[in-house]
Amino acid sequence: SQQGEEDPQALSIQEGENATMNCSYKTSINNLQWYRQNSGRGLVHLILIRSNEREKHSGRLRVTLDTSKKSSSLLITASRAADTASYFCATDAIDYGQNFVFGPGTRLSVLP
Amino acid sequence: EAQVTQNPRYLITVTGKKLTVTCSQNMNHEYMSWYRQDPGLGLRQIYYSMNVEVTDKGDVPEGYKVSRKEKRNFPLILESPSPNQTSLYFCASSLSNVGAKNIQYFGAGTRLSVL
Numbered sequence: 001s002q003q004g005e006e007d008p009q010a011l012s013i014q015e016g017e018n019a020t021m022n023c024s025y026k027t028s029i030n031n032l033q034w035y036r037q038n039s040g041r042g043l044v045h046l047i048l049i050r051s052n053e054r055e056k057h058s059g060r061l062r063v064t065l066d067t068s069k070k071s072s073s074l075l076i077t078a079s080r081a082a083d084t085a086s087y088f089c090a091t092d093a094i095d096y097g098q099n100f101v102f103g104p105g106t107r108l109s110v111l112p
Numbered sequence: 113e114a115q116v117t118q119n120p121r122y123l124i125t126v127t128g129k130k131l132t133v134t135c136s137q138n139m140n141h142e143y144m145s146w147y148r149q150d151p152g153l154g155l156r157q158i159y160y161s162m163n164v165e166v167t168d169k170g171d172v173p174e175g176y177k178v179s180r181k182e183k184r185n186f187p188l189i190l191e192s193p194s195p196n197q198t199s200l201y202f203c204a205s206s207l208s209n210v211g212a213k214n215i216q217y218f219g220a221g222t223r224l225s226v227l
Binding site: 030031033035040041042043044045048050088090092099100101102103104105 | 116145147152153154155156157160170171200202204209210211212214215216217218219220221223
């Protein structure tokens with residue numbers, strides 16, 4: 001499968017702490033995106049990082065990309081209970097006709 | 113308001129009874145796709161369409177059909193549903209499938225149970 005993988009599968013932290021999630025993928029890409037899903041609902045786009053970028057910030061989100069290792073990380077700083085959700089990375093898998101491929105996700109629980 | 117609308121949101125049916133899940137977007141997007149989400153497996157792409165009358169198989173197309181007669185609509189058809197198609201289904205659309213234009217907008221989901 002061309003699917004990537006997120007690590008860890010589940011993460012529990014206290015409010016105010018930082019949360020780091022990692023994503024690995026297998027094919028060449030144009031860009032990598034992170035999405036958030038509240039329980040059972042549609043995914044919402046968070047941030048996109050291009051293959052020629054190494055780091056990107058958006059509010060409390062920081063994304064890094066290492067194309068040599070085919071990996072990315074999402075850091076959420078000063079987490080809040082409202083950040084509780086599942087987080088998915090997604091790539092446009094060039095080697096597979098630019099199909100859009102999602103990883104299995106990380107379930108983040110932020111405890112008040 | 114820009115949105116992707118799926119119907120129905122919930123559906124319980126029996127094995128073999130044909131059903132259609134509708135999907136419509138109002139953003140003039142060219143690329144549309146269907147995913148199914150199962151515990152531990154993430155989202156898997158069923159079919160996608162790069163434009164009107166252009167559709168192609170994703171990772172798990174068996175047992176599904178799609179059509180793209182109009183740009184805004186991309187229905188998912190289960191001709192003879194089976195219990196292993198019990199899942200949470202999402203429709204998504206984007207401007208294209210290339211570069212920064214492939215940011216996906218998702219519908220709210222359709223929870224399907226096949227008895």
